[in-house]
Amino acid sequence: MKWIDIHTHKAYPDNSEVIFIRNAYLLEIENQKENYFLSNGIHPWKVNQKNQLHLLSKLLGNKKVLALGEIGLDRFKPDFALQVELFKKQLEIGYQYKKPLILHCVKAYPEIISMIKDYPFPVVFHQYEGKLLQTQHLLERPLVYFSFGKQLFRQNAPIVLLNTIPPNRIFLESDTMKLPIQSCYSKYCQLMNFEPEFIQNELAKNFEAVFGFDCL
């Protein structure tokens, strides 16, 4: 069975048995030639670069671009108002291309939650750090998923959130870590006392639910 790395900035070798979505920053257009899945979007740290919306519309038509992302809001970075404006515009483009979202959110959960309220396609919060109550509300909606990676390795791993979110709403990610995704599976299974095969199976089903690819 395959491993799924829902959000990474690296490419795995062809024989790795990992299905991954590599986040290509919008202007790394040469990556579009590679033979793996990508997400493309205007990262909230890069809102100041010009002409990105036009380019994004072009790239999202590519079948290898499975998701619009990572997009979102980051309260610790400059130009919050511009971040909001570009986030809204990107939602319109995502709507047009029917793309799931991979979201980056730092200290702006209420804003993002209200802006994606009517978004009709699946949504994955990458490196999820929401509050318990927000999480419970989000779980009431179908097709909202929560991805964990770095946080699993912290001394204060988010056990309450992990206990709240059932495996059929979870993804795992290596993001910018050097570790392979298998380490995230092991850590998550160790923290939650799950069998690795069970989690591989659950995440494969989640991947199919969100992106329509059968990888069991």
Ligand SMILES: [Zn+2]
């Ligand atoms: Zn990332």
